[in-house]
Amino acid sequence: MQTTYQMFIETKVPENELIVSRTDLSGKITYANETFAYISGYNTQELVGQPHNIVRHPDMPRSIFKEMWETLRREQIWRGYVKNLRKDGGYYWVYAEVSGVYKDGALVEYKSMRFPVDKPLKETMQQTYDTLKSKEEGLARAVVYLSNTNLEKLKKLAKDEGVLEDTLINRILSDTLF
Numbered sequence: 001m002q003t004t005y006q007m008f009i010e011t012k013v014p015e016n017e018l019i020v021s022r023t024d025l026s027g028k029i030t031y032a033n034e035t036f037a038y039i040s041g042y043n044t045q046e047l048v049g050q051p052h053n054i055v056r057h058p059d060m061p062r063s064i065f066k067e068m069w070e071t072l073r074r075e076q077i078w079r080g081y082v083k084n085l086r087k088d089g090g091y092y093w094v095y096a097e098v099s100g101v102y103k104d105g106a107l108v109e110y111k112s113m114r115f116p117v118d119k120p121l122k123e124t125m126q127q128t129y130d131t132l133k134s135k136e137e138g139l140a141r142a143v144v145y146l147s148n149t150n151l152e153k154l155k156k157l158a159k160d161e162g163v164l165e166d167t168l169i170n171r172i173l174s175d176t177l178f
């Protein structure tokens with residue numbers, strides 16, 4: 001994933017609306033409500049038929065989804081905190097409850113309902129997941145502040161080169177660090 005300004009923009013989940021989706025047994029979306037579409041930045045037609053990892057955020061550790069799927073395969077309810085990726089590269093945090101949908105006693109689909117998360121908890125979960133991600137994949141999240149002067153220089157350079165500022169940031173990061 002590229003570094004962009006947008007990735008630091010959080011969308012707040014409304015208190016009084018439910019984000020609902022259902023998937024088939026492989027995790028492909030079969031239903032998305034309007035709130036899910038709105039909060040993820042897609043429309044419902046774009047979501048239905050896609051694997052649910054369409055909203056997977058790169059900050060999420062793999063082990064969380066492994067545990068989710070193991071819980072679902074045991075036909076139990078999985079509950080946990082999830083940072084999701086919006087279509088525009090931004091993010092939103094939810095507390096999710098994922099469980100089976102049964103027809104005549106047989107598991108036919110999965111469903112998920114999500115709830116808003118308090119700010120302090122989001123911060124705690126971000127740290128928890130950063131630590132997990134670092135242990136599991138050796139990847140660390142880095143947030144960098146630029147001085148206003150350097151930001152102006154960057155904007156000018158981008159304009160001179162006729163590229164987006166985000167493109168330039170990615171070029172600088174890959175040129176100097178790797």
Ligand SMILES: Cc1cc2nc3c(=O)[nH]c(=O)nc-3n(C[C@H](O)[C@H](O)[C@H](O)COP(=O)(O)O)c2cc1C
Nearest residue numbers: 022023027052053055056057065084098110111112
């Ligand atoms: C009903 C249901 C809802 C899910 N909701 C999400 C979700 O909101 N965000 C997410 O990243 N993964 C969600 N998943 C898990 C994804 O299917 C997938 O396992 C995860 O995004 C990790 O992607 P990967 O398997 O490609 O690594 C959900 C799965 C099910 C069955």
